[in-house]
Amino acid sequence: MKYEIxxxxxxxxxxxxxxxxxxxxxTGGLAWMSSRVAMDTNMKGGFLAGLGRLFSGDSLFIAxxxxxxxxxxxxxxxxxxxxxxxxxxDYAHEYIAQKGAFLGATEGVEIEMITPDSxxxxxxxxxxxxxxxxxxxxxxxxxxxxxxxxYDLAPGETIKVDSGNVAMFEKRVQYDIESVKxxxxxxxxxxxxxxxxxxxxxxVWLQTMTAKDLAGRxxxxxxxxxxxxxxxx
Numbered sequence: 029m030k031y032e033i034x035x036x037x038x039x040x041x042x043x044x045x046x047x048x049x050x051x052x053x054x055t056g057g058l059a060w061m062s063s064r065v066a067m068d069t070n071m072k073g074g075f076l077a078g079l080g081r082l083f084s085g086d087s088l089f090i091a092x093x094x095x096x097x098x099x100x101x102x103x104x105x106x107x108x109x110x111x112x113x114x115x116x117x118d119y120a121h122e123y124i125a126q127k128g129a130f131l132g133a134t135e136g137v138e139i140e141m142i143t144p145d146s147x148x149x150x151x152x153x154x155x156x157x158x159x160x161x162x163x164x165x166x167x168x169x170x171x172x173x174x175x176x177x178x179y180d181l182a183p184g185e186t187i188k189v190d191s192g193n194v195a196m197f198e199k200r201v202q203y204d205i206e207s208v209k210x211x212x213x214x215x216x217x218x219x220x221x222x223x224x225x226x227x228x229x230x231x232v233w234l235q236t237m238t239a240k241d242l243a244g245r246x247x248x249x250x251x252x253x254x255x256x257x258x259x260x261x
Contacts, residue, residue, distance in 0.1 A: 045101065123163075
């Protein structure tokens, strides 16, 4: 299956389909499509699977797009400034991604909710209690925030990451947290009480921006609601 990722830091991906080929995405992911593509929306995997997707940052329903003739296309756009990555998934390569990372995929790919092995990693790790488990067999597109740096960790090698900057990692990578050392670092370092630790072997993808940080930057510039006082005589 051919595809084209374009748009720089405001990315989209166009997937080219021949007759009978299909992709699926969360509802709301479509930007545009050609005229001979059939759309079908359903709760893929049933209610519990849909609920799991909802908790992991995606939609309850899934939209399926199937080409009715050759030379059709579907374009999906990211919801945040950043990058779209295409990943080949098979039964030897499974990934854990941040909430809302899933953009679209071919048949055979599964997206499930997963919780960190450690309770404290879920509570303080920056990604919350629910992550996305990407597995199966096929092609998947994920949207990651800001610019992305990939590291291939050796067995036992650990990288420490500020909460929220973990975009995705291979399932075999160990995900945990540790407390920031030193009173002054905690009080004045601006990084909070905990850092996320990722321990190899395996690949990790780290992002330079988070939705929370972007929202925090924008809020001071948004119009504030006004209160109208009605005087009574």
